[in-house]
Amino acid sequence: DQQVKQNSPSLSVQEGRISILNCDYTNSMFDYFLWYKKYPAEGPTFLISISSIKDKNEDGRFTVFLNKSAKHLSLHIVPSQPGDSAVYFCAASDQGGGADGLTFGKGTHLIIQP
Amino acid sequence: GAGVSQSPRYKVAKRGQDVALRCDPISGHVSLFWYQQALGQGPEFLTYFQNEAQLDKSGLPSDRFFAERPEGSVSTLKIQRTQQEDSAVYLCASSQGQPNTEAFFGQGTRLTVV
Numbered sequence: 066d067q068q069v070k071q072n073s074p075s076l077s078v079q080e081g082r083i084s085i086l087n088c089d090y091t092n093s094m095f096d097y098f099l100w101y102k103k104y105p106a107e108g109p110t111f112l113i114s115i116s117s118i119k120d121k122n123e124d125g126r127f128t129v130f131l132n133k134s135a136k137h138l139s140l141h142i143v144p145s146q147p148g149d150s151a152v153y154f155c156a157a158s159d160q161g162g163g164a165d166g167l168t169f170g171k172g173t174h175l176i177i178q179p
Numbered sequence: 180g181a182g183v184s185q186s187p188r189y190k191v192a193k194r195g196q197d198v199a200l201r202c203d204p205i206s207g208h209v210s211l212f213w214y215q216q217a218l219g220q221g222p223e224f225l226t227y228f229q230n231e232a233q234l235d236k237s238g239l240p241s242d243r244f245f246a247e248r249p250e251g252s253v254s255t256l257k258i259q260r261t262q263q264e265d266s267a268v269y270l271c272a273s274s275q276g277q278p279n280t281e282a283f284f285g286q287g288t289r290l291t292v293v
Contacts, residue, residue, distance in 0.1 A: 069221075097279050108183070108270055108284035109222065116279055154221050166212055166235065167282065169221030 068092045069157050071170035079178050084142040086173050088155030091136065095157040099167065100129060100140045103152045112153075113140070142175075150177045181205075183285035185271050191291045192261045200256045200288045204273030211254050212282060213246055214270040222270050228254060229276060261292045 070089045078084045086100075096117040101109035115122040115129045115138065122129050128141045142149055152174050156167040184203040192198050204211050210229055214222035215238075224238040230251035239246070243262075248254040258265055268289050272282040 071221075099281060101284075106286070108185075108272075108286045111281040111283065114279070114281055156221075166214075166224035166227050166238065167222075168224065169214075171219070171221045 066091075067170070068095075069155055069168050069170040071153075071155055071173050073173050074171070075174040075176065077176045077178060078145050080147060081144045084140075084145045084149065084175055084177070086140040086142075086153050086155075086175065088138045088140075088170055089136060090138075090157050092157070092159065092168070093136070094159040095168075097158045098129070098131060098138050099156045099158075100127075101154045101156060101169075103154060103172070109154055145175075145177045147177050147179060150175060183271055183273055183283055185269075185285035185288050187288060188286065189289050189291075191293060194262060194292055195260050196292075197257065197259045198261055198290065200258075200269050200271075200290070202254045202256070202271030202273075202285060204252065204254070204271070205283055206252075207275075208273035208283075209251075209276030210274045210282070211248055212272045212274075213254070213256050214272065215240075216268045216270055216287070218267075225256070225269075258290075261290075263292050266290055266292045 099114040100112040103109045131138045152172045154172045155170040186201045213225040216222045226246045227235040228248040243259045245257045268287040270287045272284045274282040
């Protein structure tokens with residue numbers, strides 16, 4: 066039973082437009098959420114995170130929104146750039162992001178078209 | 180080094196062979212994690228160390244899997260009598276161990292059991 070779900074295996078977005086990646090979770094104990102980006106043959110790279118006490122966190126072109134009542138979070142990338150093409154993983158933890166293991170979704174492959 | 184280092188990058192093992200995968204975490208990072216990523220899936224938690232103590236090994240799939248971190252720094256994941264279903268990328272991550280801090284991943288070791 067997947068506790069973190071990314072229902073879109075892939076997403077294609079035109080360069081310059083907004084990319085929206087979605088993630089749903091079932092465990093109400095999760096209190097810290099992260100997005101990781103992964104290029105082929107590399108390990109996941111941390112992108113942005115959000116604590117459950119917030120509903121929005123912004124870092125440059127990247128914004129993560131958290132809707133606790135819906136158990137849903139999303140990552141917005143605007144404007145999308147060719148270098149954003151990668152697999153994006155949503156991850157969650159119930160004891161803070163670094164203190165215990167993360168539960169990952171299956172990932173969404175984002176393709177930015179020129 | 181500046182990041183998490185894993186070796187070897189690639190390992191081909193014959194079924195039944197024992198393998199050992201090494202992880203050098205970021206210097207000073209208290210927490211160390213091992214994950215298994217099968218093709219097309221997100222990383223799945225295997226085990227977690229805080230310094231030299233293995234605090235959680237609930238994700239290890241069988242007693243053929245064993246991890247250690249004897250001096251609280253370098254860690255080794257050992258798989259005995261490898262099976263084909265063990266073929267995956269094994270990712271190591273480390274973090275400062277504080278709540279709400281991200282984990283940094285290595286490039287992973289791709290294990291192929293033939």
